[in-house]
Amino acid sequence: MIDAQATRTFTDPRIEMAHGAGGKASRRLVEGLFAPLFGDPLPLALTDAAPLEIDGIRLALTADGFVVRPLRFPGGSIGELAVNGTVNDLAVSGARPLALLATFVIEAGTASQVVEDEARAMAAAAARAGVRVVGGDTKVVEHGKADGLYITTAGVGRVDARVRVDAASVRPGDRVLLSGPIGDHGVTVMLARGAIELEAAICSDTRSVWPLVEALVDAAAPGLRWMRDPTRGGVATALNELAREARVGIAIHEELIPVRDPVRGACELLGLDPLHIANEGQFLAVVAPDMADAALDAVRRAPGGEAAALVGDVREDSRGMVLAVAAYGTSRVVDMLVGDPLPRIC
């Protein structure tokens, strides 16, 4: 599987912001450069966690870099994201988070209080998520060589024995479940940067989704086909990746997708689609039709899952595409994120 002589198909001459944005350019980089070198299946940024089986025990492994600006924003901070983002990658692989590793790259001259604040935020988020930070590393680079603080978190989880999630198992007729309102995180960070003048009572949705996933698994594991947390690139990118991988069409009903007013307003001002905005505390699931109601009911009963909704379905036609169907029946193609309209969102 490993082929150090593999030829890349990635031909962009330079790395640009879009290559880290989680959309089309990220996919080209990973599929065209990393995957041929490291061997398939490679989850680098494309799926959420890698499977590792040891003596019949199914583990999930994941790692995420965090470079969000500013470091703190309403509802969260880089440290909190660094825990929840990794916990959620494990959760949507059906894995209960067991342990995290945290690596800090710090710019020399950074106030120690900044590092303490983020370590404290990580410890608190880890306690809430029921996981421990068991190790890591600290590196320091010269003043001016980084902007403050980057955190990389790796996580190990144990896959629930009842879970078998795989894009290949998704089939026409399946339903798409969304855990709650979208776009809160991305718009919050954008407002915190002063990108637009808008007074909005909105904050990041950063949280562990494991309790919601666990409720879903308890209620509907046999019908659970696929899960993903729609972070960079948003719901649109996550569903496009599924449509492509599973070779199905996906129709979502725009009026069923919960979007808070400030998010909708900010997106209209900026010409962005809420479906492309990053979330840090939501997940998407595809569930067999006969278990969809039970799945929705279970997520809605779990604390924080009250706004969950069945927002779409899997179709035989329009394979490889995501269609957004409006209330009055017209539909539009929803593409993956292109470019990087919201850099360094996580």
Place this chain on the structure above:
Amino acid sequence: MIDAQATRTFTDPRIEMAHGAGGKASRRLVEGLFAPLFGDPLPLALTDAAPLEIDGIRLALTADGFVVRPLRFPGGSIGELAVNGTVNDLAVSGARPLALLATFVIEAGTASQVVEDEARAMAAAAARAGVRVVGGDTKVVEHGKADGLYITTAGVGRVDARVRVDAASVRPGDRVLLSGPIGDHGVTVMLARGAIELEAAICSDTRSVWPLVEALVDAAAPGLRWMRDPTRGGVATALNELAREARVGIAIHEELIPVRDPVRGACELLGLDPLHIANEGQFLAVVAPDMADAALDAVRRAPGGEAAALVGDVREDSRGMVLAVAAYGTSRVVDMLVGDPLPRIC
């Protein structure tokens, strides 16, 4: 164990280069800030890997950040270090490396060829070490916000059932084994930066030490007390940490420690002690006296272990200290690394 309200004892107002250098300042940061928040035992930069037991299977987890400058140097590159460094942290925990995760933080504008070169170096090093890169993440920051490329690698290994390494098991009379010549990596990087004018045929020692560790475990597992790879801070820092943790004295015999001439020459020019210079392909072990010869023999027979030596012993006196004994009988105290004479060595 987790206490988000814990009080830090770390009082340095700002993070400086020395806090990432692996010596005294790193220890203060980890013990005074991270450990109280994340709970003990915490291996952040202090020990090599964290233990995680699942249904009787003993795993080791580790993560390391790599920020070396320049990215490429004689004998290696950041990508190769990023694999071998993490593999070695697992190896000295007695764990066979199973899987790695690689996270890239890339400066926008970096030539794609640079990223390809490092991904290729990682794939080749992983193949040599018998481990796979199974996932990771890519983030991009604006031009000028990082200097090229940082890589964080996390690794999971399975601890060999025969291995029980623990500083607490080290006792007077035990012998100290060193796998080969020291200082090659640090001096190579220093020369590659043009820090001093010296023509020297020397290259980094970066490699996986797992084959050497495995040979040692096969030959002397019941007598194997402790292992460590002396990276940042060098042999002096690793042994000082052991002396402190195990509450023993350690005497090393300077004339028995292999040091290549160019390393000795560079250290003399710069006023550095080879014992403080970073290594990326060596390890230290403490072995019970009755198994020391068998241990040495096994490592020497393994390819790349020919220069291994028994370089010291554990003593009842001078507890918490490392003494270097010269051939003519005098001795000097060898302290941990203080400050950061060789920044960004890995």
